Amino acid sequence: MSKERIRVYAWEFPIRLTHWINVLCILALSVTGFYIGNPFMHAVSSKQYIMGWMRFIHFVSAYTFMLSMVVRIYWAFVGNRYASWRVWFPFTSRRFRDLMDAVKFYLFISKKPPYAVGHTALAGFTYLLVFGVFIFMIVSGFALYSLNRDGALWTLLGGWLTGVMHLQTIRLFHHLGMYLILAFTIIHVYIGWYLDLKERNGLMGSIFSGYKFVTGKEWE
């Protein structure tokens, strides 16, 4: 069994770029969004513009996040095999088996850690769900934004949702969505760090450099 490690270019530049844009946007959106929902800082003078700036940052980050999502989804169709949309769907028998193996590993049933050069089957499927939450956050966010922004563009981006869900329900789910994303972030970083230690494959570094290290056997 070959112990030699091969350097594989897994994450292309647009994948890494959108990943880090998403990180910054989620951070900004969470802090400002939390403030908008529950204004924890209070102005001492009428000359301040705290809510105004919070909303401005929230909206600018929201546009950035949406465009980052557009680039990422585009890249799922034109990027390399690790970025492909196919890795999100565990509907082939092999991917489904891999997914169950990964679930067994995380439930302590199996001791064999999941391994893939790109996303594992479980990770890919998780990203499908997470992207669903992201898209809901974008649509519900624009639904709320459309209340004070008339125009066909904003109706298209989210305003239509107000005809389907009550505004207060949209607001509640937009609020809860943040917690789902934060919970995902914690799990995401923990598993990345854990598998990196376990596999010694440069997983954590790969989202900066794009390169992962695999043994010859795994590469085959």
Place this chain on the structure above:
Amino acid sequence: MASSSKRDDLSGVTIYEALKERGFSRRDFLSFCTLITATLALPSTFVSKVAEALERRKKPVLVWLEFQDCAGNTEALLRASKPTVGEIVLDILSVEYHETIMAAAGHQAEKSLMDVVKNQKGRYIAVVEGSVPMGDGGVYCCVGGRAAKETVKEVCGNAMATLAVGTCAAYGGLPAASPNPTGAVGVTQAVPGVPVVNLPGCPVNVENITATVVHFLTFGSLPPLDSRGRPLFAYGKRIHDNCERRAHFDAGQFVRQWGDEGHRKGWCLYEMGCKGPETFKNCPTVKYNEGTSWPVQAGHGCIGCAEPAFWDRMAPFYRRLPQPPGFGVESTADKVGAGLAAVTGAALVAHGIGRILSGGKKKEEERR
């Protein structure tokens, strides 16, 4: 004014003549026209057009039906201390049937309603106040032994147009609040397909009723409506965007407790659960009681009374967000989120400990 002896006036008097008879001066008349033009969000050049129409047009016949209601919209129309828009409304309209204010009673009153439906078919305006109960054959609201759902079908079905005034008539309102024991609905649902203008609010602004009628008299058509059947001139803008306290919202100055410093200084009521950000109405500009005040000016947050299902969906009135179902009354969205984060953290700690105990480390060394 609604007695049967007045019926002779129907075809004779114009609105302006009726007002003159009541002692209104030309100046009063024109200032009324100006007010209504402004309420309709029309430019001032339309004042003369409105005046011309009111001078020329005959008083339209109007019937006012009350079903599951508190007569609050009638009160809003009638309660005024001096000659007001409310009075003028009653003068520009020939009110043939109105349970609260008409002189006629019993079968005589019901007959005058049916006379209008028969003789003025397609030419009268129907106003509905209160919701229509559809459950159990409509037994929960009967007037003169007749179910509301039958009356509303006949009266609104034969009217030129129907104004559903107040949230109950527009969307079912309080009687339709969960679990809605009487199966209450608004007019649009009770009589699908007839032209209805929804004027929700609890109560309705009299100015908005008048403006809708005047629009009809001036242009011969109902004002443009939004997807919920409400006139855009009155319900096109969000309360939050026209609110007099909006500057405090943008600055970050909020009332945190009733009677605190911010409340005394008139800061934003957002943290006290104000529903201005999700409610569409012209309250901040038209206000109530002859433009005297409105809830936010009086120091209380908006409760969203002009929105469909507000009693269920805007609750709790003193919090920003609705309660997530199934988590108990006291758990707010933030608490659920904190719980989720705690569970996630605990799961990860457990997982880490589990791995160490199960000898994951040993296995790893073997693998090397």
